[in-house]
Structure formats: C-alpha cells, structure tokens
Amino acid sequence: MDRYGLICRNIMEKPDITQRELAKALNVSLGTVNHLMKECISNGLLAPDQQNSGCHVLMPAGEEYMKPYKVDGAIILAAGFGSRFVPLTFEMPKGLLEVFGERMIERQIKQLHEAGVYDITIVVGYLKEKFEYLIDKYQVKLLYNPEYSSKNTLTTVYRARHLLKGRNMYLLSSDNWLRENMFHAYECSAWYALSHTDGETSEWCVGFNKKGKITNVHVGGCDTWFMYGPVFFSADFSDHYIPVLEAYYETPGTEQFYWEHVYMDIVNGTVKKTLNRYNKHFKDLSSKALEITDDLLNRAVMYANCQPDNQIYEFENLEELRLFDPRYQTHSDNKALELVAEVFHVEESAIKNICCLKSGMTNKSFLFNINNEKYICRIPGPGTELLINRRQEANVYKAAEALGITEQIIYFNGENGYKIAKYYEGSRTANSNSWEDMKSCMELLKSFHEAGLQTEHSFDIWERIHFYETLCKSRGSILFEDYKDVYNHMQEMMDWLNSLNRPKILSHIDSNADNFLILPDGQIRLIDWEYAGMCDPLIDISMCAIYSYYNTEQLEKLMQLYFKREPSLEERLVIYSYMALGGFLWSLWAVYKSTLGEEFGEYTLIMYRYAKDYYGKFHADLSKL
Known part of the structure; x- marks a missing residue:
C-alpha cells in the first residue's frame, strides 16, 4: 500500500493531523511516520502551512501524485433474497431494512456522499422495484442481474464488471451497517475490510504480511482477522482480477461461488487447480481461462484494511438485529410477525428460530418457534388473490377436518390466505x-x-x-x-x-x-x-x-x-x-x-x-x- 499516498490523503482530509494520529491511522510507528513526512516534504508532495502552525498543505506535485488514487464511484450489491431474514425479506430486500430508523443502504449512500463519492450503481435482482425510489432520492443508477435467483455473487460482480474496468471503485453490500464513515475521496491500494475474532469462527479468514498485503485466505479459523464489510477495487486490481472472474463465470460448476472464491484462489495460488477441477481436461477450458498467466495472477494484489470492533455490522438473522436495534423486539413492521404475535398473544421477541422453509411456486412459508413449539406460517405469493379463493380453501379444510388427513391448522384467514399450522418434527415430504x-x-x-x-x-x-x-x-x-x-x-x-x-x-x-x-x-x-x-x-x-x-x-x-x-x-x-x-x-x-x-x-x-x-x-x- 502506498504510504506516501496515505500520508497525503490524511493531510488533505485533516491538515492539522498530528504525527501520532498518522501513526495510528497507518498502523506504523511514530518514527516511521516522521521519516515518511520528511520524504513527502523533500519530494515536494507536502509543505508546512506557513499561515497555520502545525498544519501541512498538499503541493501541486502532491495533487498530481494523488490523481490516480481518486475514487471514481461505488457498486452496491443488492440482488440477493436474504433467506436468513425471512419473513422480513418476503416483503422488503434486506438492504432496505431500517436500523435505528435508517435504511442500511441509505446510510452507506449518505456516507459515500460525505466522502465525495456520487457515482453509485446498485446491482438489483430480488424485489428490484423496491430500489427504484433511490434513483430520485440519491441519483443512483440501477443495474439488473437476471441470474440473481439461481447464481451467487460471482455472477453479480460479473454483471457489473464493466463498471470496474479502468476505475477505482468501492464494492459494497447493501446490508452492511457502518458505525463510522470509512470512505474517502482517495484510496491508495485495493483492500478488503477485516474484523477480528477472539475464538473460533467459520468466516473467511485472512493472513497478511507486515506491509498489510493479503497472502492467504481460508474458510474458518481461530483468533484471527476475517473478511467483513466493504471492499475497494483499484483500477489496477480490477485489470488483473476481472479476466480471472470471467474465466470462472464461463466455467460450469461455479454458479454458487461468491466473487471472493475467485480472489481466494488467486491469493492461494489455486486458480488453475480449480479451473481444472471443474473441467474434464485443461484443454477444454474456455479461451478466457487459457489467457490467465502467472504474471496476471501475481499482480492481483489486495491489502488488509483492519477495522476496530463495533465498526462493521452484517446482521446474519433477525435475532442479531433484535439485539442491536431493540425496536425489532416488539415492532418489526412485518405483517406476518405481527399476525403470529397476535395469534399467540406474545411479543414479537417471543418468536424465535425463524428460518425460510419454502419460497415456492405459489406461496412463501417460514418456520418459527414459540415456547419450544414449532409452527409454519404461510404467506400467499404475489398475484395469488386473483388465482385462489381463500374462503373456498377455508371451507375445504373444514370439510376434510373429520378425516384427520390434513395438517393441524392453528389459524386460517379466509380473506388474505395467511395460514399458521403445526410443524411436525422429524417429518419429510x-x-x-x-x-x-x-x-x-x-x-x-x-x-x-x-x-x-x-x-x-x-x-x-x-x-x-x-x-x-x-x-x-x-x-x-x-x-x-x-x-x-x-x-x-x-x-x-x-x-x-x-x-x-x-x-x-x-x-x-x-x-x-x-x-x-x-x-x-x-x-x-x-x-x-x-x-x-x-x-x-x-x-x-x-x-x-x-x-x-x-x-x-x-x-x-x-x-x-x-x-x-x-x-x-x-x-x-x-x-x-x-x-x-x-x-x-x-x-x-x-x-x-x-x-x-x-x-x-x-x-x-x-x-x-x-x-x-x-x-x-x-x-x-x-x-x-
């Protein structure tokens, strides 16, 4: 990572920053910062501010030096379903859920704007129409990924790769919540934000050298740093990463890969091994795969951006969000959870262990637990009010009740088709x-x-x-x-x-x-x-x-x-x-x-x-x- 660039960026953002503050920001010693400052001044990048004691200013040579590091824009990934957040995501994409009264994606957009980053593209898929209002509110652009329902984020980034070529771009997830604004007008190298864990984790863990260069990535670890949150793609990184991404996209069997799978193989030196494994013979690889050279792989470099505790949040499920934002314990603004709470005469916080059971061809269903008993809530799919008469369905259940062959119905609404039924533990279709x-x-x-x-x-x-x-x-x-x-x-x-x-x-x-x-x-x-x-x-x-x-x-x-x-x-x-x-x-x-x-x-x-x-x-x- 370019330390001169980091010194200049920090001076641009805070002219009176102290060397001690710089040392903390760069994660280096005070002596190293003192040496870097002297070199920046001797190279004409910086100069003491004659009018403000203790401050420094960027010189014309410094401005020219920083031009390649200017951030051009951001891509926000928002195409996925968010199955671990049902039933909230039956009605609303995860990134549009509110945390402390503010939608997660809007918080990131405003933080980008504060840093001077306005060219923002949101890659959408599931419930894409829900994001349309952001065009008028924040002048963002939407990019549709038609493969969102059957493929993973490798495909989403592939669909947006033209936005990365030759540009310095943030790559963000719509469902991240950042406590402090960590975006800048200038970024000095490609990086991945990391958080630290004490103890075991199943996250994607990272090893890096003294200069912060990521040297290996592996799933699972203990007392380590792991990938978590925003990412920055420099133009140089994208130039060397995208050809590999394209080769993976064209390789059968990689449909459920995350985009990080590609990066992990690059860092670990296993790209050709993976591509071989998913093809019968090396000669059967796509033309894109055959163009991958060792030089290309060696130059796809990314650095660790270690973040403090409680800075980045990526809520895995509703239970985590309830712990963070107490409003969700009693008031989720979700019709299904409000109904369940009413039927069972409990607070929403008593509805636990929620998981997606079925997102089927007509209805959506989720499993939940109340007082150690499991139930299923069915939510009618879009357009079914035209197709199915729910009063007739209720009458059918009444007619068949005496035979004892239907599921045990706890609640049925003949007007809208919402249904709550007993869950049979250990059953199967x-x-x-x-x-x-x-x-x-x-x-x-x-x-x-x-x-x-x-x-x-x-x-x-x-x-x-x-x-x-x-x-x-x-x-x-x-x-x-x-x-x-x-x-x-x-x-x-x-x-x-x-x-x-x-x-x-x-x-x-x-x-x-x-x-x-x-x-x-x-x-x-x-x-x-x-x-x-x-x-x-x-x-x-x-x-x-x-x-x-x-x-x-x-x-x-x-x-x-x-x-x-x-x-x-x-x-x-x-x-x-x-x-x-x-x-x-x-x-x-x-x-x-x-x-x-x-x-x-x-x-x-x-x-x-x-x-x-x-x-x-x-x-x-x-x-x-």
Whole structure:
C-alpha cells in the first residue's frame, strides 16, 4: 500500500493531523511516520502551512501524485433474497431494512456522499422495484442481474464488471451497517475490510504480511482477522482480477461461488487447480481461462484494511438485529410477525428460530418457534388473490377436518390466505422416486376419494384454462407458437370428458409428492389444499404424475398403486386427458407468473410438453374404446 499516498490523503482530509494520529491511522510507528513526512516534504508532495502552525498543505506535485488514487464511484450489491431474514425479506430486500430508523443502504449512500463519492450503481435482482425510489432520492443508477435467483455473487460482480474496468471503485453490500464513515475521496491500494475474532469462527479468514498485503485466505479459523464489510477495487486490481472472474463465470460448476472464491484462489495460488477441477481436461477450458498467466495472477494484489470492533455490522438473522436495534423486539413492521404475535398473544421477541422453509411456486412459508413449539406460517405469493379463493380453501379444510388427513391448522384467514399450522418434527415430504412412498400416498388419496366429501365450489379445469389465458393476454404475454392447434386438441379432450358425465367429489388437485407429509410414525398428512374443489377424482392421479415429471412407465406404476388393479381403458383415457389439460393449464399459469417477475425455468416447457404428448396418447387410444 502506498504510504506516501496515505500520508497525503490524511493531510488533505485533516491538515492539522498530528504525527501520532498518522501513526495510528497507518498502523506504523511514530518514527516511521516522521521519516515518511520528511520524504513527502523533500519530494515536494507536502509543505508546512506557513499561515497555520502545525498544519501541512498538499503541493501541486502532491495533487498530481494523488490523481490516480481518486475514487471514481461505488457498486452496491443488492440482488440477493436474504433467506436468513425471512419473513422480513418476503416483503422488503434486506438492504432496505431500517436500523435505528435508517435504511442500511441509505446510510452507506449518505456516507459515500460525505466522502465525495456520487457515482453509485446498485446491482438489483430480488424485489428490484423496491430500489427504484433511490434513483430520485440519491441519483443512483440501477443495474439488473437476471441470474440473481439461481447464481451467487460471482455472477453479480460479473454483471457489473464493466463498471470496474479502468476505475477505482468501492464494492459494497447493501446490508452492511457502518458505525463510522470509512470512505474517502482517495484510496491508495485495493483492500478488503477485516474484523477480528477472539475464538473460533467459520468466516473467511485472512493472513497478511507486515506491509498489510493479503497472502492467504481460508474458510474458518481461530483468533484471527476475517473478511467483513466493504471492499475497494483499484483500477489496477480490477485489470488483473476481472479476466480471472470471467474465466470462472464461463466455467460450469461455479454458479454458487461468491466473487471472493475467485480472489481466494488467486491469493492461494489455486486458480488453475480449480479451473481444472471443474473441467474434464485443461484443454477444454474456455479461451478466457487459457489467457490467465502467472504474471496476471501475481499482480492481483489486495491489502488488509483492519477495522476496530463495533465498526462493521452484517446482521446474519433477525435475532442479531433484535439485539442491536431493540425496536425489532416488539415492532418489526412485518405483517406476518405481527399476525403470529397476535395469534399467540406474545411479543414479537417471543418468536424465535425463524428460518425460510419454502419460497415456492405459489406461496412463501417460514418456520418459527414459540415456547419450544414449532409452527409454519404461510404467506400467499404475489398475484395469488386473483388465482385462489381463500374462503373456498377455508371451507375445504373444514370439510376434510373429520378425516384427520390434513395438517393441524392453528389459524386460517379466509380473506388474505395467511395460514399458521403445526410443524411436525422429524417429518419429510414424499419422494416421488420411491415407490414405497408413493404406495402410501396413493392409499391415502384413494381413501380420501372414497370418503366422497362435498363442497359448494368446483374446480373447473376448462374455466381455469380460459382464466389464465385471459390473464396472460391482458399482460401482453407471448404464448406458444402452436398454441391454437394445442388449444383445439385440449377442447377435443374436454368435450369427450364432459360427454362421460363422470361423478364429482372433493379432489385435492395439487396432489404432488411435496404435499404428502410423512410423519416419523408413518402417518401421512395431505397439505396445501388451496386448489381443491369438486372434480373427477382421477384428476389427482394426473396431477401427481405431471408434478413428478413421470414418464409413461412411471405413470403405469402410479395408476396400479392407486387402483390396485389394471385401470380400465376409460380410466386410462381420463387420466391421459387430465394430464394433458393439467400440463396446458400449468404452462399458462407459469407464463402468467413470469409477467409478475417469477420465473420457473424449464417447468413451463415441461408442462406444455405434457399437454402435447398426452393428447397424442389420448388420441391414439380413443379408437380402442
């Protein structure tokens, strides 16, 4: 790290700074500071201030010397979900949570402004719209990372790499809280902020030499310094780091890497070893990887920026935030926590051990503990108020209550769909690849159907198809190229089903393996009844099959487990029809959900393929009837 530059920077910020204060700031001896000051003066960088005794001023040569160290801007990483902070992050990105009445990201932006750093880009992903107001309030820029939901920070930094090239830039996390402003208008070398721990830690620990140059990074350590908080990328560091970052990005298997994984391998000398491990042979490496030279790696240098205790905070979960900001013990401004506190007649501080249980295709759920008992709170996903009638769902639970096959409901709101249920310790969801599990699930499903429960509402799959189609078109969604042809095939099957006039009873509709809960004693609960209604019960076999991505052979096995015999030709054709119609329905559902910002990868294509493939099977076998 350039000590002349650090001397000049401190003089610029505080002309009357004492040598003792400089020694503390540079973490060197008083004698070393005295020597450095004399050299700066003799080199024409500094001069005593003739008008103010004890002060120094930067000379023109010093101003020229400092130009390469001018900070150009900052990148703030804010794309992630923050799963350890649910349910708060179901409603708000972690960086926008308040600490002592001030949002964490805003505190950092204001600290940057105080240091004269105004060119700020926030890399967003999850709930990106929540950050938009910052453009007007602080004149920041937003950069969207489309891979935020499936990849880690290596990808986020990769998406922002053009902002780093040839520039001196802070790299910050939106969810850091800094007690004192540690930003400057000038930075003299690349650095990573470090905090010290007494005792064991699982953090990324750092070794550095007497000059502060980081020499090794390893996960876990004892009584050591570890990476924690802001980072500064000098233009020179970025020039040598970014080519390695690009090589890692292009290497399969690194999708869940942090950007620090790349730096750790650079420092530890294991870049080529890692790239080899994730490729079959060295010759198969990407062109970017082959361009990496030892000289490039040796020049990607970063220094330790050791910070005092209680300076940098990165809250791991709500429990830590409650200890720091007492307001969160009783008032989190979160609907779900307020509801739980009201239902159980406790303060929010009594809700403990909160963790994300599911951020699923329709709902979000979290697990929590009150008085050593565990419960699950379900929060309806965005747009579900258009898709699901929660009063009908409440009626379904009442109808099925006598059978004792549903989860134990503690609270259910038929207006907004919030649900609190008992958590079954040691339970697991059924494994669709285990025929032993599926045999038990089909036996439960068959006994449920044989009970012949009735409700006032129906599940009309053709009405739902039209409904989702209308929603998709209203939002300008582009449907499939052969949509009209496939639609006509679906109508053909629907007309045939209607001609059968089959009996209807209460059916689950969402009978996928994840909704069969197997308890430690072997009992099974069928959960999540939000789509349930009066329908041909064979639809449940079809839905189970397509949700499990079953092929024809697996479907045959599933039908035999349910019927305990060979299905009749009519039963087989009914199941084929509902598989096709179900695939068509859920592909439209997924297209609509994508317009709300929720993507489900290949699910859309798989469901649409079921519509086409099982229409083919239906059409081929219909003549045999």
